[in-house]
Amino acid sequence: MNDRILITVTVNGAPHEREVEPRLLLVQFIREELGLTGTHIGCDTSYCGACTVLLNDLPIKSCTMLAVQADGYEVRTVEGLEKDGKLHAVQDAFSEHHALQCGYCTPGMLMSACHLLETNARPTDLEIRKSIQGNLCRCTGYSNIIKAIASAADKIQEVSGQEVAGGNPV
Amino acid sequence: MTWVGKSLQRKEDGRLIRGQGLFADDEHSDSMLHLYILRSPYAHARIASIDVSAAQALPGVACVLTGSDIKEQCVPYMQLGPAPCDKIVDLPLATDKVIFQGEPVAAVAADSAAIAMDAGLLIEVEYEMLDAVVDPEEALEDKILLHEAAATNRTYHDVFEYGEVDKAFSDAAHVVKINRLHFHRFASTPVENNACTAEWNQRGDLDFLCNNSFAGFSMQLLAPSLRLPVEKLRIRSYDIGGSFGVKIWNYVYMALAALASRKCGGRKVKWSETRTEHLQGSGHGNERTFLDTEVALDKDGVITAIKSRHIDDCGAYPRYEPLGCIIWAQVLPATYGVRNFRIDFTQTVTNKCPVVPNRGYSRMQHLWFMERIVDICAHELAIPADEMRLKNYIREFPYETPNGCIYDSGNYPAMLEKAKQMIDWDGWKQKQIEAREQGRLLGIGIGTTLDSGTNNFGQAQIMNPNLPFSGNSEVCIICLDLDGSVVVSLGTGPSGQGHETTTSQVVADELNIDPSMITVRTGFDSAWNAFSGHSGTYASQFAVSGLSAVYGACQKLKAQMRQLAGFMLKADAAELEFGVGEEGPQLSVKGTDKSINYWFMSNLVNSNNALLDDSLADVTLNVRHVYRPPFEVPDTEKKFGNLTLTYAAQLHIAVVEIDTDTCRPNILAYAAIDDCGKVINPQIVNGQVAGGTAHGIGAVLMESFDYDEVGNLLTATFSDYCPLTVMNMPDVQYGSIETPSPFSYNGAKGMGEGGGAPLHTLSAAIQDALYAEGIIVTDSHHSAPRVFERLRAPNREATVSVESRRVGAQ
Known part of the structure; x- marks a missing residue:
């Protein structure tokens, strides 16, 4: 039980080398070893999605993965969304559309939404719903979250359109 | 510039969208200890022995607590109910027996959560099984006692009588009798579980960072139990990941982290509940059974009197819950002008998780009951659902209810009209005729409800005259x-x-x-x-x-x-x-x-x-x-007085079709009209309305705490309890009217709980879909398996009877 294993996980662009117990969950690694408490724990059966992070760009429930399984992988958490003091479009949209109340599910929601927008530039209402079907929110009744993600998609389109028009393709 | 009334973007969002909130479980240091609570697998059992030696010997374990350790250190938690509640011994750990599945039996503090759990699993508890009672009516027979010292499971009984009930029944043109209705057990299950850190230092100061949501009150109950002056207790919270009332009562478990901290010389101890612990042992919404209901109506379908027997099932410990035996009376007549009532109200303990105030607390159960009555009477007397409401709505405000509550303002007919327009009532009525011709089960239902806000704690004295609480602040x-x-x-x-x-x-x-x-x-x-x-x-x-x-x-x-x-x-x-x-x-x-x-x-x-x-x-x-709101202590003998300051209202209409293959109720259209007086921030108000609507829809379609006959909770993980996800949430059309409250400086009415409108509305829509099949909707939960059972066994004849007679010289 105490035979620790050396792992290296890149989190939000920075590599972290740690010796961990094999039974340590990835979410515990993120929260307790790295102090990134934006990723939350809400259940133990992968139902609620409060612990959703991106692992090599795919959304996973970090309460259902061991830290040692993430050895060599790149993890993105909510703390990595803001770049150079500028919020990600989906973060802005969540606030603008009142897509959060207590904010506990929000980091997981944002990561699932981020993955959707990285893989589907113009998602339909149903595609948005499916992208967060594994993320439970008890406060909002979901409709503002759907609106926020749709609005973020529009915003990203608008910005990338302007950048293309300005001769500066992304 | 005027800011009140505007949808100002929230100040809280900046930290929360960055993952920079500070929730109770976020506090972490390498030196802190972690608490594991060992809980009973049985609903009712005597604890023959507990052996903690192996746990204590595990490297990394700092201390182990059992019931016998803490019996000396704690005063049992105050139960708010009248005698025999004072005989109930409620401690943070079970002592001689356990009375619900999930009740804490021992606790371990260790260097890590994993070691604490390892040690917890090394504790050997020998149980002697006892018969459990999970049915409230059976519990009231007292054949199986939970609290022997109380000598009964009945924790409250009284009769709430107003007006001239017998006269109203003898004058009635119709009497509708409904033998049994049942409001099921569920809870709002916030995504954040209960958690705290506790540090009880050697100077005797106890500091909590926690997520208790009613700390001003909770600390008055927690400090005496720990034999501590309130002044020595510091309670802090920062961000709380949803409560919906459920986190009011988590201090019962916070005490364990404190006791472990003291035993470990004042080291900081963290306790984080798991989801299964939350579902088994945190707090459920209250479950109520309505028996032998009789409704008197005049020849036009106006309800003149109601008599009924209500049984509240509060689970293993009454704690705060006896307040639920009076809080429903804030909305005694619901939105209707009924003047004569006789409600016989009983509360009982059962071998189930204790009940706590959950969004819509106690009023929602009663409002559902009133809506079922109105709805069933409409069907039985062949009065259209909308006309039935219009015949019975209260129309003049302020309105004094038969028990002295003052409804501040409202306009229920206007809300109904607005909801009908929004959902296209006439269009759906036509589609319903066509659907029925095709053999489809399509129903349209109305739910009118109240969200009474700013309660008068003096109502607690109606339930227990010895309680030192009144007013509000x-x-x-x-x-x-x-x-x-x-x-x-x-x-x-x-x-x-x-x-x-x-x-x-x-x-x-x-x-x-x-x-x-x-x-x-x-x-x-x-x-x-x-x-x-x-x-x-x-x-x-x-x-x-x-x-x-x-x-x-x-x-x-x-x-x-x-x-x-x-x-x-x-x-x-x-x-x-x-x-x-x-x-x-x-x-x-x-x-x-x-x-x-x-x-x-x-x-x-x-x-x-x-x-x-x-x-x-x-x-x-x-x-x-x-x-300090302008309240007086109610007349406890007559059970009369103003129990709440404001009355927000909600009116919902839903169209539901029952899938004849799967029996699943599908929501085809949903409109929700809200009136909370003057609105401070429309976006926040709408967020509360939408959230309350989702909770009600979840409770109707998905969520139920189901126990087997020996008291095992069968829905003890999220994968079994299935809280509402985005895939089950229908599109809802929202609207509002505004009747300012004359009783608040700003014309606002408190809101947010929502009064459980979807429970009333969807029950009515399902009733409308199934009435022709000989079915009376008698329960608030309508998952596909429940609808399947109901369709197999039509219940109308066994549930409802109508006596009609010619009265007076008309």
Whole structure:
């Protein structure tokens, strides 16, 4: 039980080398070893999605993965969304559309939404719903979250359109 | 610029969308200990022995607690109910027996959560199984006793009688009898579980960072149980990941972290509940059975009297829950003009998880009952659902109910009309005819409900005259800090309701400054922020009690600021105006360039006071205001008095089709109209309405705490309980009307709980779909398996009877 294993996980662009117990969950690694408490724990059966992070760009429930399984992988958490003091479009949209109340599910929601927008530039209402079907929110009744993600998609389109028009393709 | 009434983007969001909230489980240090609670796998069993030696010997274990350890250290928690509740021994750990599955039996503190759990699993508990009782009617037979010292499972009984019930029944044109209705057990299950850290240092000071949502009250019950003066107890919360009332009662378990901390020499101990622990042992919403209901109606279908027997099942320990035996009476007649009532109300314990106040607390159960009555009577007397409501709605306000509650304002017919238009009532009525011709089960249902806000704690004395609670209060402290910044603190400890934002809106309007210039401290802190013994977020009241405290504090601060500015600027108070100048927020003399900014005012009071004279001795620029609603203690004998200050209303209409293959009710259309008087922040209000709607829909379609006959909870993980996901949430059309409350300074009515409108509405829609099949909807839960069972066994003949007679000379 105490035979620790050396792992290296890149989190939000920075590599972290740690010796961990094999039974340590990835979410515990993120929260307790790295102090990134934006990723939350809400259940133990992968139902609620409060612990959703991106692992090599795919959304996973970090309460259902061991830290040692993430050895060599790149993890993105909510703390990595803001770049150079500028919020990600989906973060802005969540606030603008009142897509959060207590904010506990929000980091997981944002990561699932981020993955959707990285893989589907113009998602339909149903595609948005499916992208967060594994993320439970008890406060909002979901409709503002759907609106926020749709609005973020529009915003990203608008910005990338302007950048293309300005001769500066992304 | 006026900020109240605008959808100001929330101040809370900045930290929450960055993952920078501070939730109770976020506090972490390598030196802290972690608590594991070992819980009973049985619903009812005697503890023959507990052997903790192997656990204690495990490296990394700091201490182990059992019931026998803590029996000496704790006074049993206060139960609010009358005798025999005083005989109930409720301690943080079971002592000689366990009475619900999930009851704590032992606790281990260790260097890591994993070691604590390893050690917990090494504890050997020998149980002697006892028969369990999970059915409330069976529990009332007292054949199986939970609390032997109480000698009965019945924790409350009384009769609430108003008007002339017998006369109304003898005069009735129709009497509708419904033998049994049942409101099922569910809870709002916030995504954040209960958690805390506790540090009980060797000087005797106990400090909690927790997510309790009614801390002003909870600390009064927790401190005496730990034999601690309240002054030694510091309770803090920061961000709370949803409560919906459920986190009011988590201090019962917080005590274990404290006791472990003390036993370990004052080391900090963290406790984080798992989801299964939350579902088994945290708190459920209350379950109520309605028996032998009789409804008297006149020839036109106007309800004149109701008599019924209600049984509340409060689970293993009554704790706060006896309040549920009176809180329903805030909405005795619901939205209807019925004047004659006889409600026989009983509460019983059973071998199930204790019940706690859950969104819509106690009123929702009664409002569902009233809506079922109205709906069933309409069907039985062949009166269209909308006409039945219109015949019976209260129309004049303020309206005094038969038990002395004052409904402040409202317009239920206007809400009905608006909802009908929004959903296209006539269109759906036509589609329903066509659907029925095709053999489809399509129904349209109306639910009218109330969200009574700012409760009068005096109602507790109707239930137990010995309780030292009445009225209500909230507190606000507002000050100009040393640098002149405006800082506000409150005791509410919100869990997503945006109090920092709406408070800023009120203060900004009062001081004529921008909301960004105001700091509202996050969370509850008994050592640092304002609070009273009523402080918390509960009972749909912030817009009234919280913001009235803020408004009152602003008036006191402004008076002092005018006095100080008048002195310095040599101007009359009437000449001064609040605003923002080149050097920030200021007071200026109208029509001149003379002004004084907040920094200088604070400087004068705090650091530069030789400039002031004695006339300014009381100017502190740091004021505390307690808002106290105008309540009296009710007449406890007659059970009469005003129990709540404001009555927000909701009216929903749903169209539901039952899938004839799967039996699943599918929502085809849904409209929700809200009236909470003057709205402070429309976006926040809409968020609360939408959230409450989702909870109700989830409870109807998905969520139920199901126990087997020996008291095992069968829905003890999220994968079994299945809280509503985005895939089950229908599109809802929202609308509102605004009837300002005459009883609040701002015309607002407290809101947020929502009154369980979808439970009434979907039950009515399903009733409409199934009535022709010989089915009466008698339960509030309608998952596909339940609908399947109901379709297999039509119940109308066994459930309802109607006696009609010609009365009087018409």
